[in-house]
Amino acid sequence: MSVDFELTARQRKLKYDVREFAREVLRPAAERADALRDAQEAFVAMKPVFEQVYAMGLATCFFPKRYGGGGASNVDMMIITEELCAVDAGFPTIILVNGLALMPLTWFGTEQQCEKWIGTATNCATMDYLGGWVVSERGGTANFDHPDPSAGIQLIAHHDRANGEYVLNGEKHWPCNAGGWDLRGADTNLCIVRTDRTKGGRDGLSAILVERGTAGIEYEVIDKIGLRTCQNVTMVFRDVRVPEENLFAEGDGDIVLNRNFTWSGPIASIAAVGVARGAYEFALKWAKTYTGGGSSPIINHQAVGNLLAEVAAKIEAGRYLCWKAAHYMDKYDSEGHALGAMNKMFCADVMQNVVFDCMRIVGVNALDRKFGMEKYYREAVVFPLYDAGNLGMQRRKAWGVMADPGFTPDLFADCAPFAFKKSMEGYGVLTESPHEARGHQRSRTR
Template sequence: MPVDFDLTPAQRALKRTAREFAREILRPAAEAADALPDPQAAFRAMKPIYAQAAKLGFTTMFLPERYGGGGASSVDFLVAIEELCAVDPGFPTILLVNGLGLMPLLWFGTEEQRERWIGGFTADTGGEFLAGWAVSERGGTANFDHPSPSAGVQLLAEHDRAHGEYVLNGEKHWPCNSGGWDLKGADVSLCVVRTDRRRGGKEALAALLVERGTPGITYEVIDKLAHRTCQNVTMTFRDARVPEENLVAPGDGDLLINRTFTWSGPVAAIAAVGVARAAYDFALKWARTYTGGGTHPIIHHQAVGNLLTEIAGRIEAGRYLCWKAAHYMDTHDGGAHALGAMNKTFCADLMQSVVFDCMRVVGVNALDRRFPLAKLYREAAVFSLYDAGNLGMQRRRAWGVMAGDRAFTPDTFVDGEPLTFTKEMEGYGVLTERG
């Protein structure tokens, strides 16, 4: 079968629906919310838009049909996300984080956990349900797989066997969605915890499903430079009790982190492509009409034409790498650890430069808030920093695959060969010497 980059009729229809929703419904709401000084008010203002997205199936399309989801492929999800992010990348982050909070249950959870939480999410037709994903901490968690118990994740979950509960003490910084629409908590937040204060990250990490309204947790909203239409909070745990049946992946929390950020890598990458595409669309239209005080539009100047050509090429390359990574992930049951990481880092870094180059085309007018490039420049700054951070986790995971798997070659991905990610591939970069 030949390599085929054509969208199917269903994917084209999905693209049209997503583009119409983004331009007609999302855009006016996102522009108004982004201007609000209160970050929680900005997030709350998106709730009606979230409800409409739920009616269209965007909030659950990536989940299996077995649990009430749309059963869409990863490529399908990317097609929709690009259209939304070309208008506002903050709002689709809410959808992405729902996946970060629930997809791990497909790989590490019990059937009871899947039916309760994934089934509960897909049964919510009113657009209320939110899932949070809580990994990062104020001191940093890039070294989550460090062998020292004093490094990485420090949210401690002590097992109270007498009462069948885990008692949580510590803090999470930057979790998205976890505060909920009313700062009383998301319906559920998947929190990565340390269950043994004496062991390192490859042995002592797990996750706990923390339910809305759990006593002992407070939420403080973070005021951000960009992505203001989604919510990030600091969660503080003081003797918060969680039922032991909510435990996920005991001893394999490190693998859960890696697998989950592998799933999100192509999604974050296509979000960056969407932002870059929006910048390019504006710069191209500008160049076709703006004369700069001359007699002809500036697109007729060689410097402008050459730069626009380079920008267009980078966007095309980034998009197709996203599709490749998503297709590989679908084909190999999520095993795109290295390719997903390379995809996210390539697009996030590259597309930041695309937005800046578009600003160079437009010139000083790019700073005018009446035009979209000022906001897009703020949004572009996010992509290299979030979703496991390009330097913090993403590149290190790809490095671990290349260093730890002798079967990896430059032909692995073009030939579609499978790769299995193991604990032996973790830890690269956390120590000067590997034991």
């Protein structure tokens, strides 16, 4: 049997090097930033740490070596992300979104686009390069693949052929990194736009790269309860002109969106594992030293011991599902849509419960900010909601793959390839109102 969960010597060194950085450098900076009341100030406070991460190669490690990246595997990303997120989950999100902003070029862009945009990201002299992944909209994004052109993505990109430009109008809500360190924009924002107003989400969407300093965009920072060390904004586009050569994946923006969230799924999942592990490490240490007014540490009580055992088991299970999904992504170049989705929704949902169980072990002191447990709780709340929310998009993606005639329950156990197709989209999308649906049902039964 070829299954092997043992890390290589290089990966073990990577793990402990990143752990040391996380505890010695990231932790104090994140604690100071998280306490700041202004959301943008909290983000900017992390810039010196980001510059150190860039210098270490972690901020661009996922890009191919031929474009100046580190060529790290998805499994390597699991190791890096877990260690960072065990200390702070917001900061690694900045790094992840750099990948979301430019990795799609390696799947759908031209060689010239890859060399220009990724090459710029990996050779930033100031070591503070930010990419933004601009998808979500104020009205919601879950129905991005709806057949009605008036539903789903509504950031419109009109092709001004005479001037060789696309003109963008609309809003985006929640994109990370997109405002940049100074709210004048990220270095590159990858936007999913509607390029054809006569077609639905399967054919009318495309991807376009918007450079920092492009006129006509306003940014407003969102004040979040968790992941305060990364930035989320609302963007308003008013007659924003972008060169037509910045467009790619024309008519396939839906596939870009699906594949990108498939790539990030295991990373978001291991981030959830990292937060849960941080809470577990705190609770375990607490249980071994805190007596609760009794004569011995509370770990000697059956209720506490049993709960800690359950917590540890869930963390181990989550971690190895992440490693499995990452291995599959490495083997098939991020074409693991159902597995990535199952990984994301399982870890995000389960780890939220794990963190709460750790708080139960600590007791009412978990609510005291000086102990740090409440931060794990605030961050755990985020995971089922972000990175293609579990309820709105991830479950639908897995559903669409499983409904395909070629899918079998042995697919992932056998590690067999299974490409994602447009026919797998649209499951769960309502194309008529409940009132219309009831009327059609009555007419069919007459």
